[in-house]
Amino acid sequence: MKRRSLARHENELGFIPQNCVRWLAPGQLLRTAVRVVLAQIFANYGDKRELQEVFSKQPLRLAEHPRGDLWIDYTADLGDGFDATSSIASLLGQDEIVVHAHGERTRSAALPRGHLLVFGGDEVYPTASARDYEDRTLGPYAAALPAESADHNRRGNHNPSLLALPGNHDWYDGLSAFLRIFTRPRRIGAWHTIQTRSYFALRLGHGWWLAGLDSQLGEYMDEPQLNYFRDRLTNRLCPGDAIILCTATPTWVHTKTHDPNAFNQLHYFEKNFLRNRVDPVTGSVKPTGAHVRLWLSGDAHHYTRYEQVPPTHRSAGAGDPRCTQLITCGLGGAFLSATHQLPQALTLPAPESRMRGKDKRGTEFRQGPTTYPDAASSRHMSGRTANPFSRFWLGWRNRSFPPLLGTLHLLVFLPLAGLLGVTAQVGTVPLSSDTLSTDRLQVQGVLLILGVIVLLVSIIAAVAPRIGLPRAASIVAAVGLQLTVFIGFALLTLWIPWPAVWSGAEIVVVAAAIVGVGGALVGTEVFALFTLTQQSGNIFNWQMSSQAIEDHKGFLRLRLHRNGDLEVFPIVIDTVCRNWTLVGEPGAQKRPVPTKPLSPRLLEPPILISRKGFRA
Incomplete structure (x- = not known):
C-alpha cells in the first residue's frame, strides 16, 4: 500500500501520512519565508527559553536504566515525508537490528533497541505546528513502536526514554508546539518523554554525561539555560568524566563554510561550563577534569565525521579511541544533503575568530574516510537537478x-x-x-x-x-x-x-x-x-533540497560499555520503504509496517571512543 492509499485510513491510523516537502515550490517558499520572519520576531521579543526558568530543575532519569551496557539511539532531521521518516522509525522500534560487519557478509551483529532515543533537532518540516507534529512525527513514531506492543515484549528495551532538541524548524512557531509535546510527561508510542526544558543534562553512568543545548535560531545561550547547566552539570562533573554534547547545528563545519566565528558560542560553553568551573561572583576558574569526547549534530542531512588529530608528541594514528569525534548525522527523514564541498580539515576554535578568551592553540580535526553520500555520489546527485531527462530535475520535483x-x-x-x-x-x-x-x-x-x-x-x-x-x-x-x-x-x-x-x-x-x-x-x-x-x-x-531525495537515510546507535568505552554504530539504509501493510492493534487502531524488511547496514566500522582522551 502506497502512502497515498494509507492517507485514506486517517481514522484508523490516527494521523495522515504526508508527502515529502517540495522546498522550491513557490507557495512553500513563501510560507516558509513568512514563518522564518515571524520566528525571528518571536526570538527577539518573546524568547520561550527565558520563560523556562520556572520549569523543573529536577535531575532527569531514564524510564528504564540497564544494569549492564547502555544503548542510545540518535536521529535528527526527521518529520518530513512519511516513507523516509517511518522507515527510520520502524528500524528504531525493532527489538534489535542485525547488521553485517563493515565490508563483510559472513559476520553480523545484533544491536538491541536503545534504552534512550535522542531527537537531535528539526523534529518536523517545513514549519512547526501541532498538526504537523502529529502527522509527520508523532504518528509515525507511535506506530513504529506501540506502547502495548513494547509492554508485552520482554526481548527488547520495552520502556525506552526520549529526549528531543529543538532545531530551527521547531522554532518557527516560537517553540510553542515543541514545549507542549516534549517537555511534559507523555508517551509517544512506547517512548517516554523525560525532559522538562528544551535543553537537557543526563547522567548516563560509567563516567559519562549527555547534554543537549538549545541555541535558538543561532542566537546567544540564555541565562536560565546557563544557570541550569551550571547547577545540573558543571557543578556535578568529576575528574575523568566524559560528555556527549548534542547541538542543533554543526557549527564546527560552518567555521570553514560560513563564518569563522560560528563555533564561538559552543567553545565558550565547553570551556567555561564543561572543562572549567567559573565562579559567577569571583570569576575564579577551576578545572573540572571533564571533557567533551563526542559532539553530535544534525541540521545538515548527511553523515560526516571529523576526528581529532592526535597531538604531535603522541604516537597515535587514525582510529585512536582517545581522539574526540565530531559527528553530523541528519539522516532521520528530511531530504539528502551534499557532502562534496565539505572541508577536509578543521581547527577549533578557528584562528580567525574574534572570540575573546578562546584557546590560544586550537584543536585540529580531519575528516573521516567515510561520508554519506560519498563525495562522488554527492556530486552526481547534485547535477541531477539540472538534468531535464531525470525525474529529479528541479521542474519535475517542484x-x-x-x-x-x-x-x-x-x-x-x-x-x-x-x-x-x-x-x-x-x-x-x-x-x-x-x-x-x-x-x-x-x-x-x-x-x-x-x-x-x-x-x-x-x-x-x-x-x-x-x-x-x-x-x-x-x-x-x-x-x-x-x-x-x-x-x-x-x-x-x-x-x-x-x-x-x-x-x-x-x-x-x-x-x-x-x-x-x-x-x-x-x-x-x-x-x-x-x-x-x-x-x-x-x-x-x-x-539537493530541490530534489527532495527520500532514499539514503540512517541514524546512530551508541553502546556505552560498563568499562566506560563508548562505541558508535552508524547505520544507514540505501532505499526507504514505499510499500506498507496495515496491521491491527488493540481497539480500532491500525499501524503501517513495511511490506518487505528493510536492509540496514553499517556505514563504516564502529567508532570506539574511550572515556579519557588526550590530555590538553
Whole structure:
C-alpha cells in the first residue's frame, strides 16, 4: 500500500501520512519565508527559553536504566515525508537490528533497541505546528513502536526514554508546539518523554554525561539555560568524566563554510561550563577534569565525521579511541544533503575568530574516510537537478516552479510587446531582408547588446562569492540570468517571420505563449544550472533540497560499555520503504509496517571512543 492509499485510513491510523516537502515550490517558499520572519520576531521579543526558568530543575532519569551496557539511539532531521521518516522509525522500534560487519557478509551483529532515543533537532518540516507534529512525527513514531506492543515484549528495551532538541524548524512557531509535546510527561508510542526544558543534562553512568543545548535560531545561550547547566552539570562533573554534547547545528563545519566565528558560542560553553568551573561572583576558574569526547549534530542531512588529530608528541594514528569525534548525522527523514564541498580539515576554535578568551592553540580535526553520500555520489546527485531527462530535475520535483517563472516572464513581456514592435507586420521575410525597418533593427540591436551585458554581469555575480565579492551578488545573478532568458525569447519573437495575414492580436497571443512556455522551461533549467555554480550557502543547498531525495537515510546507535568505552554504530539504509501493510492493534487502531524488511547496514566500522582522551 502506497502512502497515498494509507492517507485514506486517517481514522484508523490516527494521523495522515504526508508527502515529502517540495522546498522550491513557490507557495512553500513563501510560507516558509513568512514563518522564518515571524520566528525571528518571536526570538527577539518573546524568547520561550527565558520563560523556562520556572520549569523543573529536577535531575532527569531514564524510564528504564540497564544494569549492564547502555544503548542510545540518535536521529535528527526527521518529520518530513512519511516513507523516509517511518522507515527510520520502524528500524528504531525493532527489538534489535542485525547488521553485517563493515565490508563483510559472513559476520553480523545484533544491536538491541536503545534504552534512550535522542531527537537531535528539526523534529518536523517545513514549519512547526501541532498538526504537523502529529502527522509527520508523532504518528509515525507511535506506530513504529506501540506502547502495548513494547509492554508485552520482554526481548527488547520495552520502556525506552526520549529526549528531543529543538532545531530551527521547531522554532518557527516560537517553540510553542515543541514545549507542549516534549517537555511534559507523555508517551509517544512506547517512548517516554523525560525532559522538562528544551535543553537537557543526563547522567548516563560509567563516567559519562549527555547534554543537549538549545541555541535558538543561532542566537546567544540564555541565562536560565546557563544557570541550569551550571547547577545540573558543571557543578556535578568529576575528574575523568566524559560528555556527549548534542547541538542543533554543526557549527564546527560552518567555521570553514560560513563564518569563522560560528563555533564561538559552543567553545565558550565547553570551556567555561564543561572543562572549567567559573565562579559567577569571583570569576575564579577551576578545572573540572571533564571533557567533551563526542559532539553530535544534525541540521545538515548527511553523515560526516571529523576526528581529532592526535597531538604531535603522541604516537597515535587514525582510529585512536582517545581522539574526540565530531559527528553530523541528519539522516532521520528530511531530504539528502551534499557532502562534496565539505572541508577536509578543521581547527577549533578557528584562528580567525574574534572570540575573546578562546584557546590560544586550537584543536585540529580531519575528516573521516567515510561520508554519506560519498563525495562522488554527492556530486552526481547534485547535477541531477539540472538534468531535464531525470525525474529529479528541479521542474519535475517542484511542479509549480516552472509555471511561476513562465508567469513572471509573461507579465514582463505583455506590457512591452507593443514597445518592442512585436506586432509590426513584416510579412514573411527573414531577419536579413532589407525590408526590415531601421527602428526594428535598432530595437533588436539594443536588446542583443543588453542581453550580452546582462549575461556577463550575471556570470560574474554567480561566481562572486568565490572571488571575494558579496554573497548578495547571487541574487543579482539569479535575476540577471532570468532577464537574459527573457531578452532571448523577446528577440526570438522579433526574428520570427509572422504570417502577413495575422492580426496584431494573434501575433501577441502566439508570442506570449512562446515567451511564457519558453520562460517556464528554459528559465527553470537556467536557474537549476545557476544553483550548480554555488559552493556554499542556501542556494548551494537548493541543489539537493530541490530534489527532495527520500532514499539514503540512517541514524546512530551508541553502546556505552560498563568499562566506560563508548562505541558508535552508524547505520544507514540505501532505499526507504514505499510499500506498507496495515496491521491491527488493540481497539480500532491500525499501524503501517513495511511490506518487505528493510536492509540496514553499517556505514563504516564502529567508532570506539574511550572515556579519557588526550590530555590538553
